[in-house]
Amino acid sequence: MGDRRIPEATVARLPVYLQVLVEAAEAGTLTLSSDDLARASGLNSAKVRKDLSFLGTYGTRGVGYDVAELTTEISEVLGLSVDRAVIIIGVGNLGSALASYDGFDRRGFKVAALLDADPARIGTCVGGHEVRDAAELPAIVREQDVTFAVIAVPAGRAQEVADVAVAAGVSALLNFAPTHLTVPDHVTCRTVDLSTELQILSFYEQIADGPSAAAG
Amino acid sequence: MGDRRIPEATVARLPVYLQVLVEAAEAGTLTLSSDDLARASGLNSAKVRKDLSFLGTYGTRGVGYDVAELTTEISEVLGLSVDRAVIIIGVGNLGSALASYDGFDRRGFKVAALLDADPARIGTCVGGHEVRDAAELPAIVREQDVTFAVIAVPAGRAQEVADVAVAAGVSALLNFAPTHLTVPDHVTCRTVDLSTELQILSFYEQIADGPSAAAG
DNA sequence: CGTTGTGAAGGAGTTCACAGCA
DNA sequence: TGCTGTGAACTCCTTCACAACG
Numbered sequence: 001m002g003d004r005r006i007p008e009a010t011v012a013r014l015p016v017y018l019q020v021l022v023e024a025a026e027a028g029t030l031t032l033s034s035d036d037l038a039r040a041s042g043l044n045s046a047k048v049r050k051d052l053s054f055l056g057t058y059g060t061r062g063v064g065y066d067v068a069e070l071t072t073e074i075s076e077v078l079g080l081s082v083d084r085a086v087i088i089i090g091v092g093n094l095g096s097a098l099a100s101y102d103g104f105d106r107r108g109f110k111v112a113a114l115l116d117a118d119p120a121r122i123g124t125c126v127g128g129h130e131v132r133d134a135a136e137l138p139a140i141v142r143e144q145d146v147t148f149a150v151i152a153v154p155a156g157r158a159q160e161v162a163d164v165a166v167a168a169g170v171s172a173l174l175n176f177a178p179t180h181l182t183v184p185d186h187v188t189c190r191t192v193d194l195s196t197e198l199q200i201l202s203f204y205e206q207i208a209d210g211p212s213a214a215a216g
Numbered sequence: 217m218g219d220r221r222i223p224e225a226t227v228a229r230l231p232v233y234l235q236v237l238v239e240a241a242e243a244g245t246l247t248l249s250s251d252d253l254a255r256a257s258g259l260n261s262a263k264v265r266k267d268l269s270f271l272g273t274y275g276t277r278g279v280g281y282d283v284a285e286l287t288t289e290i291s292e293v294l295g296l297s298v299d300r301a302v303i304i305i306g307v308g309n310l311g312s313a314l315a316s317y318d319g320f321d322r323r324g325f326k327v328a329a330l331l332d333a334d335p336a337r338i339g340t341c342v343g344g345h346e347v348r349d350a351a352e353l354p355a356i357v358r359e360q361d362v363t364f365a366v367i368a369v370p371a372g373r374a375q376e377v378a379d380v381a382v383a384a385g386v387s388a389l390l391n392f393a394p395t396h397l398t399v400p401d402h403v404t405c406r407t408v409d410l411s412t413e414l415q416i417l418s419f420y421e422q423i424a425d426g427p428s429a430a431a432g
Numbered sequence: 433c434g435t436t437g438t439g440a441a442g443g444a445g446t447t448c449a450c451a452g453c454a
Numbered sequence: 455t456g457c458t459g460t461g462a463a464c465t466c467c468t469t470c471a472c473a474a475c476g
Contacts, residue, residue, distance in 0.1 A: 006419075009467060015415040019394055033435065042396040045435090046469055053437055061436045061475045078415050079422030086414075093343075098311035103394070103411045114432040125311075147421060148414070172421040174413055178235055178319070180258040190413055195319045197390055197406055198302075198364070199231040199294050203222075204404040205363060205388040206295030225445055249457065261457090262447055269459060277453045277458045 006077070010051045014074050016041045017048070031065035085112040085146040087170075089161050090153035091121050093132050094176055098150055100127035109180045112144040134161075141168040148172045155179045162189070219425045221385045222293070226267045230290050233264070237287045249280035301328040301362040303386075305377050306369035307337050307347050310392055312413040314366055316343035328360040350377075371395045378405070 009034035024032055034045040052058060055073050059065045075081055086109045088098055099114050114126055117134040125133050136151040140146065149160055149165040151173060165173065168185050173189040175181050183189045236256040238247055250261040267277065268274060271289055275281045291297055302325045304311050315330050330342055333350040354404050356362065365381040367374055367389060374393035382403050389405040391397050399405045
């Protein structure tokens with residue numbers, strides 16, 4: 001305790017705990033032990049306790065963690081107590097699916113605009129949002145104080161789109177294009193790529209099926 | 217060298233290298249140094265060399281790595297040289313987007329079927345594939361030798377759907393539902409959750425904006 | 433008595449730095 | 455000379471094990 005820096009690996013697990021806590025609250029559960037949290041998250045209890053210890057001391061020995069209290073604490077640490085405006089750039093298949101995704105709102109992320117460069121798409125309505133011209137990006141970012149951009153354009157366009165978004169003032173990018181994006185230090189970028197995930201799965205599936213699979 | 221076990225962290229980066237290699241090949245580049253690969257992947261050259269050393273020795277000192285050779289090698293290690301049949305379970309917004317995603321085919325993943333439990337969706341056509349009754353899952357898996365399942369159903373249904381898929385013989389799951397799935401040891405499962413990604417971004421964005429942001 | 437919080441040990445992944453080779 | 459391949463050092467993360475506490 002006393003240390004303010006939360007390890008990267010811990011940060012990546014906090015959303016999972018939050019998920020479990022929200023479900024527990026809906027089910028009327030008031031407290032959860034580190035072991036309960038671990039089972040629901042697919043982890044072990046020591047890891048859970050270590051992770052939560054970075055947030056401060058919030059458990060009660062012999063009892064566990066207060067669901068409501070821990071929910072608030074994790075939300076605050078993750079910066080979810082403030083609403084954030086998000087734009088989705090690229091309204092193809094994936095961008096459209098994201099625009100209709102209700103998980104944004106439920107976690108305090110407000111979709112400020114959908115943007116596309118294709119004139120055929122501009123003006124259409126997707127997931128309750130009107131598609132606007134990509135050229136309006138800087139104005140929208142400034143007017144609506146947008147901090148997050150979801151990039152759902154083809155790989156070849158991703159870097160230029162990211163550059164424009166960053167120049168306009170966006171400080172966090174969620175990139176669905178299968179390319180590494182170079183961004184300034186003050187900008188955070190995460191890339192999620194379906195192909196990559198499938199290929200990782202492929203490796204482990206292959207190993208499991210391999211010669212030493214059912215070896216005893 | 218000599219060790220057959222490839223570290224998890226390395227496996228997770230191989231698809232990124234593959235991506236860069238394919239792009240290089242399309243551009244007519246014949247060799248890439250570890251530094252070239254590193255820059256294009258957002259890593260450093262020592263890490264790239266270490267990673268590639270686990271595959272065997274494929275670079276030429278003073279020159280770099282042969283693009284074609286390394287592409288083949290990584291593809292083989294990842295098990296991409298064999299075509300694999302994939303089913304997509306759940307044809308909502310995300311499932312539909314995935315069904316229309318061309319990245320599956322390009323990497324040797326063949327969409328064998330789309331499945332949904334909603335009668336209103338069964339029989340419709342999405343992304344060139346007919347939506348079939350979820351009850352047909354076991355038959356489809358057996359007949360078409362399906363090894364991968366993409367789960368794009370609501371969180372509350374994900375575990376039961378996973379259980380059915382595993383029982384039918386699927387051995388790798390890509391889960392888009394925001395829940396941890398419990399699967400037998402011989403099954404590989406990866407969960408990709410948009411909310412989680414956004415929340416992780418939120419943490420770092422908040423830190424960057426915080427009191428000590430531009431401190432020197 | 434049950435569960436947390438945490439030092440200490442152990443293991444995994446990263447970076448360094450340079451010998452070895454084309 | 456330039457770039458790879460790799461032992462060794464280092465940093466980060468996980469697991470253990472148990473004292474502290476409600």
